[in-house]
Amino acid sequence: IPIIVLILLPIGRIMSKLGRKLQAATADFNADASEKLSEVRLIKSSNGETFEKVTGGKFINRIFNVGIKDAKIEAVLQPIMTTVMLGIFVGILGYGAVRIQQGTLSSGSLVAFLLYLFNIITPVASFATFFSQVQKAMGSTERIQEILNTEPEISTVGEEVDVEGKTVTAAHLNFSYDADHQILHDVSFEAKPNTVIAFAGPSGGGKSTIFALLERFYQPDSGSILIGKKSIKNIDLANWRSQIGYVSQDSAVFAGSIRDNLQYGLNKQLTDEELWHGLKLAYADEFVKIFPEQLDTQIGERGVKLSGGQKQRIAIARAFLRDPKILMLDEATASLDSESEEKVQRALDQLMVGRTTLVIAHRLSTIVDADQIYFIEKGTVTGHGT
Numbered sequence: 001i002p003i004i005v006l007i008l009l010p011i012g013r014i015m016s017k018l019g020r021k022l023q024a025a026t027a028d029f030n031a032d033a034s035e036k037l038s039e040v041r042l043i044k045s046s047n048g049e050t051f052e053k054v055t056g057g058k059f060i061n062r063i064f065n066v067g068i069k070d071a072k073i074e075a076v077l078q079p080i081m082t083t084v085m086l087g088i089f090v091g092i093l094g095y096g097a098v099r100i101q102q103g104t105l106s107s108g109s110l111v112a113f114l115l116y117l118f119n120i121i122t123p124v125a126s127f128a129t130f131f132s133q134v135q136k137a138m139g140s141t142e143r144i145q146e147i148l149n150t151e152p153e154i155s156t157v158g159e160e161v162d163v164e165g166k167t168v169t170a171a172h173l174n175f176s177y178d179a180d181h182q183i184l185h186d187v188s189f190e191a192k193p194n195t196v197i198a199f200a201g202p203s204g205g206g207k208s209t210i211f212a213l214l215e216r217f218y219q220p221d222s223g224s225i226l227i228g229k230k231s232i233k234n235i236d237l238a239n240w241r242s243q244i245g246y247v248s249q250d251s252a253v254f255a256g257s258i259r260d261n262l263q264y265g266l267n268k269q270l271t272d273e274e275l276w277h278g279l280k281l282a283y284a285d286e287f288v289k290i291f292p293e294q295l296d297t298q299i300g301e302r303g304v305k306l307s308g309g310q311k312q313r314i315a316i317a318r319a320f321l322r323d324p325k326i327l328m329l330d331e332a333t334a335s336l337d338s339e340s341e342e343k344v345q346r347a348l349d350q351l352m353v354g355r356t357t358l359v360i361a362h363r364l365s366t367i368v369d370a371d372q373i374y375f376i377e378k379g380t381v382t383g384h385g386t
Contacts, residue, residue, distance in 0.1 A: 282316040
């Protein structure tokens, strides 16, 4: 047994390392393939097929090389174990012959022992293969274990609060995605009830990060965000997010029907009349009516069957149907043509009535009517006013 263990331990470490490499190579290939397939139009329009073929080939060769190493070890493992066991068999046979000559061991006992040993040669070789596979699997599942050990986001802990009529206050927010690169530096602002607060400034200044902190996608490194006099981190997360309508600049939609996208995240099933009303408010009803299946039209993965402006209006209609108390618009009209933008802006003006609204915008026309404007540059509030 000690001899077998001495052989299996280094092989186990090698197989575990190969398992990690194979999992990493497969994950990288899947991530690259998923990204490139989602941007296939860009690849075709840029004549990037040859480049992607070479890049994809490198990922496949990486997986292939790891697989070859694995196959080589698997191929020699069982013969090695069989050879070791036969060596032990021959050694015991010689040792037993000496003991028989000395008269300290009977020939029957030696034969019985050798028969037992011969019977376990095949199981030991099979166990070696099984052990190597287990070690390989343990290496492959390290990432899964990391995910399973991640602390889950608890959405039902904390106090339920009605945010209507309460002031949103951010005080001295500091935040960084990476420890060596701070995004927000001592950011403070106040959004009083039923007012429009606009955030302006160059791209990359940290405006969308402020919205991410308000939605509690992340926690600030320091500082606090209050609703009234309560910190939002002490509010039930599901309750907090249910009162926020968030329209992002990337027009997030899912594969499925228009109906599914409009009702996403709502606690109740809406009637067709309510859905059409929301579409009308977002000036999206006209193009939806053109489709043969209308509300049940399948829009494809990431909404590939819709234009950018159409996807944005679906997202805005979803915000209307959510009927939020706090409205957050991250360049909500960025993908619209001038005519659609004018219509949707009128609809948004209507939606803003009676709600606390936070707007991110680069266009002066979007923020000119805001009650307060905060200029964000390099993660810092460099000025605010009307």
